[in-house]
Amino acid sequence: MNNYGIDIWGDDNFIIQKDKVCINYKNKPSLYSLVKEIRNQDFKGPLLFRFPHLIEKQISTLFSLFDNAIKEYDYKGSFNAVFPLKVNQLPNFLHPLIEAGKNYAYGLEAGSKAELFLAMTYNKIGAPITINGFKDKEMIHIAFIAKKMGHNVTITIEGLNELETILEVKKESKLELPNIGLRLRLFNAGSGAWAKSGGIDSKFGLSSTEILETFDMLKKHNIIDALTMIHFHIGSALNSIQPLKKALKESGHIYAALKKLGAKNLKAINIGGGLNVEYSAYKRTTQYNLQEFANDVVFTLKNIAKQKGVEEPDIFTESGRFIAASSCVLITPVLELFSAEYDKKNLRLKKMNPPLIEELIELYEDMNKKTALEFMHDSIDHLESLLKLFDLGYIDLEDRSNAEVLTQIVIKKAISFLEINDYDELKRIDSKIQEKYLLNFSIFQSLPDFWGINQEFPIMPLTHLDKKPTRSASLWDITCDSDGEIPFDSNKALYLHNVDLSKEEYFLAFFNVGAYQDILGMRHNLFSHPTEINVVFKEDKVKCEKILESQKIIDILEDIDYDTIKIKNILKNQLDDTHYNILEKYLNENSYLKTTGS
């Protein structure tokens, strides 16, 4: 059977039991049973399940990895972590994260004013808040006020001008100065899609000249004691640990140099994010294991501290993807299989058919296991010839329709023969004969990283897992956009089941969608965020909580600044009450499709 790579990306969070994918926790409910429960409450369209127990698992894993490493190397510094809010700010994600982090003094990282407001509102007092990214006077002022509230705030300076603004705010507000961090522009960059976050040409951070200038300015204004942290982030989703090791060495030497210059309160190195998540269902892409990551960080920093004779720094991380990705699963109903519309009963055969049509009929009727592949390819050739004949005016529309139906039923019959053979034969099947699965969701809204950077996400049907899937699948979303497709890729072949949707439902799940997707998603075609559900376990029972329905059409229109009262009035004035009332009902529903099984 096909396990859809669950052993590669699943991290034991999900298991296959009989024919279904189940949550590998407590009473191990199937995802399908949760979908049924939600749909029984009449929620249609795509569903986004959040699993707070997986957020908790990731936080506790992160802390125990570093605990182990600290013990192993008898490291004197402490381990601290903050969650970068940019990775997921939505309340149904953030509240469980804050709750899960309480026992670890797990903090938050803010990169904008809005994120800073979230951090100062929800962060546990005492847990760290780090502030990165470009800042204006207002943002710095908010940071001072957060400090006044009792928060443990570090403003990471991205440029000398930010230090000047900090001095201004200090003078004008008379508030106590928060901690100051310096973002380093390291020579060593990461690798992969996000390598631009680090390296000498990076958009962020201070060059060594600027570090020295900042240091002089801190001294000159007698605030050198506020300097507590240096920071770098060399990029997200690091698949190799080598770039990080280089960055650790470079930052370790800068840390030691600043200590020697007299930064006596400098005590922390913040290594940013970058801890990878396995998204591939085909082969492991991460070339290190988690403990190795933590060990390398601790070991490298210990060595530098020893070599330079300075105290071992506290370690901060800002891992986001690692904490958030596994906690969300997107479930999409399959609305249609495009070959389903091709059936023998749709044929309009005539007394006299063109010879190629007669040959197609023979291919269909005479096919056996041995000839299946050959006949299938012959049928595709015949279809091409018949389409050319149609263009030239030699056959009519009925013949063309017969050609399409016959080719599809030849392919289906061939695949049913091939089912008993292995996937290599299936792989040889031409790209023209994949099944197209129409899914009730928007790629732009729910998987923006697939659209934007071709990010792979693990995909798996919720049911039928005891049967061999035989259809090479390409997935279509319901947007009117040709980019709204996950095409079949023979190097990462996705096979799905041949289901009759008039008789049974079929749902696909996309895993590891908890990082970045929620907030990067866009309302192309005005499809809004899917209906969200938090799945929590109380004792041994699973409960669906905090159900947040996908936005109503009227609210989507209001969000993009339409005067919805005016819209309603225009419609009302042009319609009788009966028809207007129908429209009003539809305006108050979400915009996903509502066909059978949707």
Ligand code: PLP
């Ligand atoms: N810290 C900073 C400064 C970042 O820019 C980012 C992401 O871009 C992160 C942390 C989170 O990285 P990741 O999600 O790879 O852990």
